[in-house]
Amino acid sequence: MSNTKNENSESAYVTLKELHGLQFEASGFSFLPKYKVQSLLAGRHKSAMRGRGLDFKEVRQYVPGDDIRNIDWKVTARTQKTHTKVFSEERERPVLLVVDQSSSMFFGTQEYLKSTISAQLAALGAWRTVDIGDRVGAFVFNDTEYKNIHPQRSTTAILSMLKTIEVFNNQLNANQPPKSKSLILDNVLSKVRSTVTHDYLVIIMSDLRGITDKSIHHIFNLKRQNDVIIFHIEDEWEKELPLRALSISNSDKQVSIASGMKKTHAKFQKVFASEKEMLNDQFAEYGIPMLTFNTSQKASTQMRDALKDQ
Structure with missing residues (x-):
């Protein structure tokens, strides 16, 4: 059993103050660059x-x-x-953020946790959307429940949304092992399908752990009448280790590695790469971009790199 810890790591939880402050970093990117999909938003x-x-x-x-x-x-x-x-x-085009705050997101071996990056990306997307005059809503979910915030266009509404994200984020518990989120992910995406009509921009922010064929089917059906972007959030160590062998402490970042696991790193790395490539190919076939975000850099830097305003 071995551990790794970042002595200069950020807090394991986000705060409303932090997410509010990202309002001043929500610039230099748009949802209408580079990608051959239907118009991906950037104002009118x-x-x-x-x-x-x-x-x-x-x-x-x-x-x-x-x-x-x-x-x-x-x-x-x-x-x-x-x-x-x-x-x-x-x-205008309403934007709907699907924000994953489930237990598999409460993990990180670099500067941030996946749950933190997801929350930051949601805040940046929300602030950017209202800044250009459009409405934004969200589905925030954990392992067992979700909250639907209907699209609105005001600072008060955004702060209410960010408060919900803070609450879900702060409920994450390192003492409980990650749970399968296949069922909740299927349920959330099914509800998103029945909620949006057409001409929405739907942004899914998740590590996609536990994604099923049913979830993928929901995403493909969403794309028929809407634009969809996947923000895939991953940690470097997850490219080599199965999720079930990892845990994280409640203060700084900590990883537990099952004995004998090092011998199978290469195998797991190939499986991870193969599964991600297959997902990427499936989404690309339907014109759905899947952008990768990591736990090494703050979300605003990665957002500008991935979606530079043109």
């Missing part, structure tokens, strides 16, 4: 929406809530499925 942009007397864009399958006056009856008759005409106009 061309976006599919219901309307009349606007520039025609496309015909797509009818979604509950669409204006029935825009139904394309010819396409509907030919396909036997209701289709609607879509027009383009400058408009």
Whole structure:
């Protein structure tokens, strides 16, 4: 059994004050760079929406809530499925943050914990969104429950959201081993699907531990009418060790390694790389970017590097 500890490590928990302070670092990046997906947000942009007397864009399958006056009856008759005409106009785009604060996130061997990076990314995304005048909401979840914060556009609403993240983050307990979050992840993504309509930007911030085919199916279905980005959060040691063999102390960062585990590092490293590559390929096939964030650098630095404002 061996341990590693960072003597200069940050606190294991985030505070509302810290997340509020990130308001002043939420610049230099946008959600509309580099990536060949539908428009990914950065303020006012061309976006599919219901309307009349606007520039025609496309015909797509009818979604509950669409204006029935825009139904394309010819396409509907030919396909036997209701289709609607879509027009383009400058408009806002609601942003929904899916923020993982489950037990597998309460781990880190570098400068930060994954749970901290997730909370910081959420705060930066929220502040950036309201700064450009759009609404932002969130699903914050742990191993057993979630909280849905509906998209709003105000500093008061953002602080309420960040308070929820702080509460979930501060409930993490190093004395309890990580639990499987497959069920809660499936449930949260299912609820997200039923909550958003279309033309949202959904950003999922998670280590994706325990992701199932059902979860992936939910994400693919979200992408049909919305933009989706995956912020995959990982720690360097997780590339070599299975999650079940790791633990973390409640003060500084600490890792426990099961005896004999070093002999199988290479095997686990290959499995981790293979699983991540497969996920990346699946998401890429649907035009969903998966960006990697680590526990070595603060979230604002990584956000600007990954999503530089152009």
